[in-house]
Amino acid sequence: MAELGVSEMERMNTFGIGADAQRGLGAGMTLPLLFLATVVWWIWQRHKANLESGLPGTFGLPFIGETLTYVAKMKSPLGNFVDEKTKRYNGAQAFKSSLFFQPTVIATEVETVKMIVAKEGRSFVSNYPSSFALLLGRFNGLNMNGENWKRLRKFVISHIMRVDLLKERMADIEDLVVRTLDSWADDEGRTIYVEDETKTIAFNITALIVLNLKPGKVSQTMQRDYYPLIEGMFSLPINLPWTIYGKATQARVRILKTLEEFLQSRTVKDDVFDNYVQLLQEELPPGSPPALKHEMGLDLLTSLLFAGHDTTAATMVFSVKYIGENPKVLAELRREHEELLKRKQPGERISWDDCKTLSFSNSIITETLRMCNISTTVFRKSLEDVHVGDYVIPKGWLVLPYFRAVHFNPSIYPDPYTFNPFRYQDAAGSKLPFFGFGGGARLCPGMDLARAELCLFLHHLVMKFESWELLGNDVVSYFPFPRLSARLPIRVKRRTPPQQPST
Template sequence: MIMEFSLLSIVLFSITLYYVLWIVFIILRRNKTDDNEKLRYLPPGSFGWPFVGETLAYFRAAKRGVPEKFTVDRRNKYSSDVFKTSLHGEPMVLFPTPEGNKFIFSNENKLVKAWWPRNFVKVFDISQKTTIRDEATRMKKLMFPLLLKPNSLIKYVGIMDKATRDHMKTYWDGKEVIKAHELVKKYAFTIVCKLFLNIENPEIIAKIEEPIRHVNSGLNSLPINLPGTKLNRAIKSSKKIKEEIEKIVAERRADLVENKGSPAKDIVSELLMETYDNGQPINDSDIAKLLNGLLVGAYDTVSTTLVCIMSFLAELPDVYDKVFREQMKIANAKASGELLNWEDIQKMKYSWNVACEVLRLTPPSAGAFREVLTDFTYDGFLIPKGFKLHWNVYATHKNPKYFPEPEKFEPSRFEGNGPVPFSYVPFGGGPRMCPGNEYARVKILVFMHNVVKNFKWEKVFTNEKILRDPTLAPEKGLPIRLYSHEPQVI
């Protein structure tokens, strides 16, 4: 009886398994048929090698100093303004035109949503319960007012100017040769720590800065989280940064409770007074998480632009002279020791055109990614749900159709009506435009004012290149010879 029951169980199990496998086979075959049908309507292109796709070719072009080559080669090969590829292990489509940029930016949370490569999710510990869209929305809601409201920016000008003067007096004055990249990064991060955390202690700043270097290195590495890999170091370093920030936040909260600190003197203090949608105060861990991402994001972006500005001004004496005259006109109108103000920043029109041209040629970010929410067609091609999109800065910034003689440094491109809409996108666009773009403008112009007012310089290695590996940096750290000059009346 037992034997018959066992035999019956085996037979029933076999029959059930057979039908389950048959159903799975039918579904897979149907899906495969559907997928094959869809493949006919995809944009031209290649998914490259298994797992890595064309990621290595993408980074190889950037490392050689010609990041635009990746898109240019494929547009020419496929004779199309839309093409498919595979980056970061994901099927991806590029729309490398101003129209493509506009389409992506204007369809945020309609046809596409924010997406970051796996490394970003792991390093910044985005909860499985919280979507990337939710995380991005919360970050924007909290940080936009703190970085963009007029009172904050107006207040930051004087703080930045004083910090810049102090930095140059300590690290630049009296030096014959400096490594500009190293000092500019130190300067930029010191400003960030002052404004965001109200921290000026070099030891505390160093505790945060060192792990940030590992984080940036790991974000664009292979997505392998094993001991000793760049990604593993980045994850551990991100936790260290968050722990250090949590200590600062806890101390600041205690000071506010005991009325030892003045309200809203930095972004930490302002965040401590913010609330969730339910009215509850934001907890220390979430504040630390927000600031962790903000500090990492701010670490290389502005400093990269500043060091590139110094490189171009060293190569272009005529441009330097025009910037110098504009800045000295502002400096000579001020009383001795008087700091820059918001009105001064608005007068730096030529200097900002120079900075914009630097951002066109050497943008700190190569672009960003989106995930497709639902099937749609673009330019006659099917873009399937789940595919990723990549808007690439260099695709338009280096295209002669939108910027004639694209390798020529020409600040006048930004006079009058400026470039073709959506062709110039160093800060992105649409709802997800970088929230710190105005903050970056102020910081860049304050630095330009101080550096040209005090120095002229020349490159030690005249042919030194700026390469992306994975972030932009001068090959040899941009050593420069400094020549001090006295402020003069123009």
């Protein structure tokens, strides 16, 4: 072999190929060989997993898999990537794919979805795309697991979402809702873009709860920067100024700068940020650098501001759409709120406990979330091989329990594409599987606050306006989150105050 090597080098030198050129030729041949070896390895790993899992499905192209197809179809009005796959595989309870550079299992059958959600922290852990962690911060709640997640959840429930604290905030929350809806009533003939308005309501409420921040320049600046941040969460993490992700990273820098300036300007320091940093002081290992605690505190605020407003805003805007399309629903909703007012003294506020009694309003919230849930799925990773009927979810795979498949299953929800809050008004309806706020150990800790906000919004919507005209022709898409193409333009008709009886 050595002789052949020498002979080959002599032959190359004969043709004038020097040592540097030989090294360049070797490097040039190495790169294609490495690429070929990587592709072969990729194909073998997926073939091996395919044999072991028994799951139907395909992995698509090397590396990118079916990600581009998934994104394109989920941006379409029907959001039909999963629906098409489920039909193709004869209603299989789960199928395999390759999304976001990872071999993936998508679960669509209700019992499989329930199982994945229930086994959080044991067989599955949260595993959102890297763009989430990079944009919300490495210590954001979505990407935390284990003891860090338990500590964060306990803190949120005991310091932010405590019912007694939220009850005290109800008047402030109501004032923020009324402030926006009164502006609609001031100019009855103008076109109102409901998506813009509800985002402002929800963000202002979240900023008040989390930061004790009142509406103004600071809240407007942060809200404006959250739009590109959210857009970048499911984009390819290519950090160039003109890319979606690049614009999102710039928005994160601005959000952190605004937060820092606000935190430094406070006169009262006993708040969420300082309480959380104090908790970290007690919980983190001795000697942890102060900068780490500060970073974790900022990541907490960033992720809470995201999680606390976007879902609620989407539910508000879609509820206006669905109620406006259904006169029967509007009439029943108004009847419920008129009955509520009859039980209260003139000028008396709507309370936290009142919101719990509004059965039909809560049915509207549930049905709206069923149809347009901002979390059509959650991202998990399997910690072990998990047997599901005749299939195996292999260890280390990305796992997506697809809530939308359950919510639109006609055997569970008859006529699933019809908005029908009446379906929850009997005992059977209360038992329908519902994942509008997630489930299991990661059930949204702000669920009750969101319902209270939405009840207040619905109350003042139907008490201030007789009806509203839906303008334009909005198209719904589902990626990265449900949205309306035209931002739901409407024109409102004010209610005529009831005549006082003559004396």
